[in-house]
Amino acid sequence: MKESIAALSVMAALLGASLAFGQHEKRTAPGYKADVLVYAELAKAPDKARAKRNPLENDPDAVAAGKNVFEQHCSECHGNAAYGTEKAPSLRAEEVQGAAPGAIFWILTNGVVRRGMPVWSKLPEPQRWQLVSFIKSLGAVPKAPEKKPD
Numbered sequence: 001m002k003e004s005i006a007a008l009s010v011m012a013a014l015l016g017a018s019l020a021f022g023q024h025e026k027r028t029a030p031g032y033k034a035d036v037l038v039y040a041e042l043a044k045a046p047d048k049a050r051a052k053r054n055p056l057e058n059d060p061d062a063v064a065a066g067k068n069v070f071e072q073h074c075s076e077c078h079g080n081a082a083y084g085t086e087k088a089p090s091l092r093a094e095e096v097q098g099a100a101p102g103a104i105f106w107i108l109t110n111g112v113v114r115r116g117m118p119v120w121s122k123l124p125e126p127q128r129w130q131l132v133s134f135i136k137s138l139g140a141v142p143k144a145p146e147k148k149p150d
Contacts, residue, residue, distance in 0.1 A: 039093060042099045054102075057133065062129070063133050066134025078090070091135050097140035105129065108131055
């Protein structure tokens with residue numbers, strides 16, 4: 001019994017250490033559990049950026065145009081349906097879908113280079129807003145409910 005408890009303690013310590021050093025669980029489609037560290041970058045968007053409204057939010061063609069841009073530049077890492085891959089997180093996660101359009105635009109513009117997200121500031125601003133429109137159109141995939149102990 002003591003050996004089992006000791007083994008569980010070691011496993012818990014290793015899991016905690018891996019999360020602390022930024023290792024992320026495998027991202028599989030659809031609706032994987034999001035590692036909070038991946039989505040924390042959205043919270044780093046300055047208030048001024050977060051407050052920006054999408055000038056294309058009422059443009060009926062923006063979502064389709066954004067989908068085209070996504071397929072050309074983003075699907076390789078985020079997956080064709082944006083559920084995420086081992087390279088990049090799901091864009092359907094509640095953290096992304098609940099983020100302000102300006103925060104998403106800020107991430108697209110500035111990237112998150114240390115996590116592998118390139119800087120897309122060379123994309124024309126309208127295309128970045130089209131991407132925001134497309135991303136927001138995806139809708140959130142609800143997280144799987146946690147199992148209650150028996």
